[in-house]
Amino acid sequence: MARTAGSHSDITGPRVLDAALRLFARHGYAAVSMRQIAKEVGVQAGALYNYTPDKQSLLFDLMKRHMEDLLAARGSRRRDGTALEQLEDFTRFHIRYHLDRSDEVFIAYMELRNLTPENFAAIEALRREYENELEAILRQGEVEGVFAPADTRIETMAVIAMLTGVTTWYRAEGRLSADEVERIYWDMVRKAVSV
Amino acid sequence: MARTAGSHSDITGPRVLDAALRLFARHGYAAVSMRQIAKEVGVQAGALYNYTPDKQSLLFDLMKRHMEDLLAARGSRRRDGTALEQLEDFTRFHIRYHLDRSDEVFIAYMELRNLTPENFAAIEALRREYENELEAILRQGEVEGVFAPADTRIETMAVIAMLTGVTTWYRAEGRLSADEVERIYWDMVRKAVSV
DNA sequence: CTTTGATCTGAACGCATGTTCAGATAAATT
DNA sequence: AATTTATCTGAACATGCGTTCAGATCAAAG
Numbered sequence: 001m002a003r004t005a006g007s008h009s010d011i012t013g014p015r016v017l018d019a020a021l022r023l024f025a026r027h028g029y030a031a032v033s034m035r036q037i038a039k040e041v042g043v044q045a046g047a048l049y050n051y052t053p054d055k056q057s058l059l060f061d062l063m064k065r066h067m068e069d070l071l072a073a074r075g076s077r078r079r080d081g082t083a084l085e086q087l088e089d090f091t092r093f094h095i096r097y098h099l100d101r102s103d104e105v106f107i108a109y110m111e112l113r114n115l116t117p118e119n120f121a122a123i124e125a126l127r128r129e130y131e132n133e134l135e136a137i138l139r140q141g142e143v144e145g146v147f148a149p150a151d152t153r154i155e156t157m158a159v160i161a162m163l164t165g166v167t168t169w170y171r172a173e174g175r176l177s178a179d180e181v182e183r184i185y186w187d188m189v190r191k192a193v194s195v
Numbered sequence: 196m197a198r199t200a201g202s203h204s205d206i207t208g209p210r211v212l213d214a215a216l217r218l219f220a221r222h223g224y225a226a227v228s229m230r231q232i233a234k235e236v237g238v239q240a241g242a243l244y245n246y247t248p249d250k251q252s253l254l255f256d257l258m259k260r261h262m263e264d265l266l267a268a269r270g271s272r273r274r275d276g277t278a279l280e281q282l283e284d285f286t287r288f289h290i291r292y293h294l295d296r297s298d299e300v301f302i303a304y305m306e307l308r309n310l311t312p313e314n315f316a317a318i319e320a321l322r323r324e325y326e327n328e329l330e331a332i333l334r335q336g337e338v339e340g341v342f343a344p345a346d347t348r349i350e351t352m353a354v355i356a357m358l359t360g361v362t363t364w365y366r367a368e369g370r371l372s373a374d375e376v377e378r379i380y381w382d383m384v385r386k387a388v389s390v
Numbered sequence: 391c392t393t394t395g396a397t398c399t400g401a402a403c404g405c406a407t408g409t410t411c412a413g414a415t416a417a418a419t420t
Numbered sequence: 421a422a423t424t425t426a427t428c429t430g431a432a433c434a435t436g437c438g439t440t441c442a443g444a445t446c447a448a449a450g
Contacts, residue, residue, distance in 0.1 A: 161360025
């Protein structure tokens, strides 16, 4: 046996996903060809198939990895506390995490319709899991009496849409720092759900 | 001269745009072929070129029409009043209009990157015009002292992202009526920007 | 040094793409 | 009835697509 590990595949494999990530985010899944990805990696198109069974898996793997990373990062940061404290932490976490991964976020929201039905269901389940934490916080806040009684499901969708929208205009070299953006959005979220 | 107006072009022309609208919204611009559009209309692919110079113009025309219709509809509904009254009207208008045109909205937000640079600039200008009305309302509210002093540009982006997000989950046959959705979102928007 | 096999090239596969165009069709005008 | 011409068909064009695969390459294992 020869060339088991430590050879090119350790380098090329991640580079394939990286190139797909960047290109899908920039031009969209359907508009990017396997040959473009290969060129970015520096190999011929055929070589990509040592690392993915097909183009669809490339998209699915990127989305799955993103959602699992998101859930893991959130899980390891979660703390007990009042609903208000937890909502603030969730808000700041969401903004910061999404600002740091704009390509992944863009793909995860824009390319859902390019997933096969089975892959779509898998990604939706992960997304739902993430949304459910926010909804639980909002419900807890209602019980505590600090948040207004409302339709928590819609509040959840509204808050996430508002927060995720930050990725459409934020630029690192822009007028505001990520800290300031966090604070501004937290102000709005807090007021929007409070009594 | 013969067959000037009143012939097939009056029927086929709009049907081309309608088919493109539906297909682009469902599958995405890059994933839809001219032959698919032609089949939906009931003609051969070549006949489409009597109604559009190319595929790109189809996308641009759809977006331009949508943004211009949006601005016209908003303009004809605009009334004088307090900042709070105007914000409520804007909020309810935006939700209702976007719920009624989910295909157009979806395309206008998802297919921006498939526009040529010139076409992109034209659509962005129209979008900016729409956003500016909301920002003016928020600024007026600050002057009146009824809205909290804040970064009105970011508030604008946040509110629009929140409101437009309604199109991702709302279904006409679902649990909530459009009226109820309007009220829930208006509650959140009002609180989010108020002092 | 020989063998092994993971990795990659380069060509090929059948099919789809956006667009063009000569010619057929047929409704409205003369 | 003859003419005009907007509209549409059907075929073709060059190009690109996702994917496959026989064979070349060459570092590591024996």
